Amino acid sequence: MFISFSKTIARFGGFRLGVGMRVNKKNAIWVSLIVMFVAMFKAMWYMMILCGWLIYAMFYGMYWCIKKIVGASSKKQKSTQPKVTYSEVSQNTTPNNTNNEEKDDTPIMTNSPENNQNNNSGNKSPKNKSAIVRWVVGGFFAMFALVNGFHYSSLFLLLSAFLMFPLSFVEDFLKKINVKTVVAIILSVVLFFVGVLTSPPSDSVDDPSDDTNQSQTNDDNNNGGTTNGNGSNETTPTDKYSNLKEFIVEYNKLSKTDITSTVEIDIQSPEYYRTEFRLNAYKNAPAYKANLGNNTIEIINSNYDGIFGSDLRIYVIVDTLEEATEVFETFCKACDPDITQTDFDNFYRYNALDKEYGCSITIGGISGFVNKKADGFDIMLDAKPDYFAD
Numbered sequence: 001m002f003i004s005f006s007k008t009i010a011r012f013g014g015f016r017l018g019v020g021m022r023v024n025k026k027n028a029i030w031v032s033l034i035v036m037f038v039a040m041f042k043a044m045w046y047m048m049i050l051c052g053w054l055i056y057a058m059f060y061g062m063y064w065c066i067k068k069i070v071g072a073s074s075k076k077q078k079s080t081q082p083k084v085t086y087s088e089v090s091q092n093t094t095p096n097n098t099n100n101e102e103k104d105d106t107p108i109m110t111n112s113p114e115n116n117q118n119n120n121s122g123n124k125s126p127k128n129k130s131a132i133v134r135w136v137v138g139g140f141f142a143m144f145a146l147v148n149g150f151h152y153s154s155l156f157l158l159l160s161a162f163l164m165f166p167l168s169f170v171e172d173f174l175k176k177i178n179v180k181t182v183v184a185i186i187l188s189v190v191l192f193f194v195g196v197l198t199s200p201p202s203d204s205v206d207d208p209s210d211d212t213n214q215s216q217t218n219d220d221n222n223n224g225g226t227t228n229g230n231g232s233n234e235t236t237p238t239d240k241y242s243n244l245k246e247f248i249v250e251y252n253k254l255s256k257t258d259i260t261s262t263v264e265i266d267i268q269s270p271e272y273y274r275t276e277f278r279l280n281a282y283k284n285a286p287a288y289k290a291n292l293g294n295n296t297i298e299i300i301n302s303n304y305d306g307i308f309g310s311d312l313r314i315y316v317i318v319d320t321l322e323e324a325t326e327v328f329e330t331f332c333k334a335c336d337p338d339i340t341q342t343d344f345d346n347f348y349r350y351n352a353l354d355k356e357y358g359c360s361i362t363i364g365g366i367s368g369f370v371n372k373k374a375d376g377f378d379i380m381l382d383a384k385p386d387y388f389a390d
Contacts, residue, residue, distance in 0.1 A: 067134070335365065343363055
């Protein structure tokens with residue numbers, strides 16, 4: 001297997017890529033770009049070949065280590081066995097019938113080195129194969145114990161690994177207590193399944209000794225908030241929609257048309273679902289559906305459970321260009337106060353919201369698009385306001 005794998009990698013290494021083109025002043029730049037592409041392709045190709053050789057070396061090293069361990073273990077077992085030498089043929093005579101009985105010249109069959117070599121030649125390979133299998137399975141058991149971590153179930157896993165390994169001192173101990181190898185292997189498998197069944201769940205296990213913090217956390221969750229320092233029953237409930245409410249307040253301060261009649265919605269429901277909502281950024285994301293004049297707006301607090309802070313996204317469809325401009329500029333001012341009228345003027349110099357194939361938005365910390373449609377303007381804007389709580 002290893003030889004054929006190495007030959008395959010060598011054949012891949014013989015791959016060549018070149019360009020046949022005469023270089024002159026007119027095409028020098030283009031030829032340079034093509035040669036650069038060829039060099040990049042070769043670099044990537046030979047990096048793949050190098051990765052293949054590294055994988056080959058890793059697996060061959062594992063095979064070599066197991067082979068050496070099995071060889072050392074078998075040599076140690078042979079050294080502990082008593083050596084049998086040739087014995088001379090002796091005649092069994094009795095004083096009464098020395099002349100009547102015939103001499104038995106048949107040699108006594110003994111275990112000579114040649115006979116041992118012939119007898120063990122057929123059994124050596126299966127023993128080595130079984131030992132290799134036991135090393136591999138025992139290594140799997142030991143790796144599972146390491147992944148399991150500090151838990152009492154890891155003791156069962158480690159014990160199963162030691163019983164599975166064909167170690168000389170383990171086999172000597174089993175012989176002393178008259179336990180066969182097959183019984184030890186069966187016991188190892190049973191201990192492994194016991195360790196798996198008693199192992200902790202994948203979630204982190206709380207420290208059972210920390211009863212104070214655990215009870216305090218449970219009380220806080222039941223009360224819907226946290227107690228104050230004086231130990232009174234006053235609570236400060238957490239509102240997952242607080243970021244959206246803060247945005248609506250900031251938006252209504254700057255806009256001619258206020259956001260009103262907010263309703264909590266589930267963006268994962270079929271009524272409001274969009275393709276991008278399959279991403280983890282929109283998992284458990286708080287969302288509002290509200291009125292913006294005669295139009296409907298959807299406000300979403302994306303990355304609500306993320307480790308890099310919360311984001312804001314809105315979806316709205318308006319009828320006229322004036323409404324689209326107002327929504328765009330008000331959203332930018334409400335989410336990024338550093339944006340000035342000069343920034344808007346520079347943006348409109350190169351972009352137009354009523355562009356035929358849509359307008360891509362990038363200004364300050366705001367991004368999104370405005371698509372012109374037959375029935376109005378479809379707007380999607382993203383931001384990361386400073387006042388959003390993580």
